Amino acid sequence: MDEQRDVAGVSCIADGPDSWFAELVLERGGTLEVVIPAEEYRESLPADHQPLYDRLLSRAAAVHRTGMTASDSAAHMAGSEVLVGLSDLLLAVWDGKPAWGYGGTADVVGYARGRGVPVRVVWPEGAER
Template sequence: MRFGVTGHRILPPSIVDRAVAHWNRVLPAGAQLYGVSNLADGADQLFAAHVLAAGGTLEVVLPCEGYAGSLFADDSRERFEDLRRAAAIVTTMPFPEPSEQAFLAAGQALVDRCDHLFAVWDGRPARGVGGTADVVTYARDRGRPVTVLWVDGVLRA
């Protein structure tokens, strides 16, 4: 089974704890674990790091060329590059630069590559096209199981 992730870029500590605890409980370890991520800050990188730490295989779907150079601060760019280098497969969507359409296409491609989606999501509408809510809607429209990992009452930044 292939697991994908979508989620917010800034996560409160209680949400990080909940997501990691859930993945520790339900995901296989070792070669049986296959994860797909877009490698954005927050949930995407958290999940990708979990997959690799558990000995699994990581597949990455990037929204555009030059993704890391335009969106990440130095520390998260370094994490991004480390995770990208560790991925078994890296696919870049055919967009020259970041855009809402590139983010939506990458989210949809991620859903198309997974059997189950984890959404580290507060349940609110997307703040722009291609946000977490749009990816969750796309997954549900295609019949993909979606597990939402959030804590009631916790607000995102």
């Protein structure tokens, strides 16, 4: 008998891999928890992404907030710290290069590793950022 594991995902549901991950979790019957880095976060996302953000947010089983207002790099890192704290494993779509600015993927991966959270890096061969 195959035992199916419950799938739970945590995401800030930014445009790109964050949202793709959230969609896959929900498509597979999993539970989505959303971390909102700042009260102004939604407005800082690309306008064409906001409808998907709203749909995913409406399907969240839980929503976690940092309490910050401005959607800046400090808030994004704080949101990532909350996300890591809620996670048993961090999936990182990352090319292994330094972050472009504070709170980028390199910083989040380093934070997770420093907290003992396993990290699985996904980077397709030939992909470029």
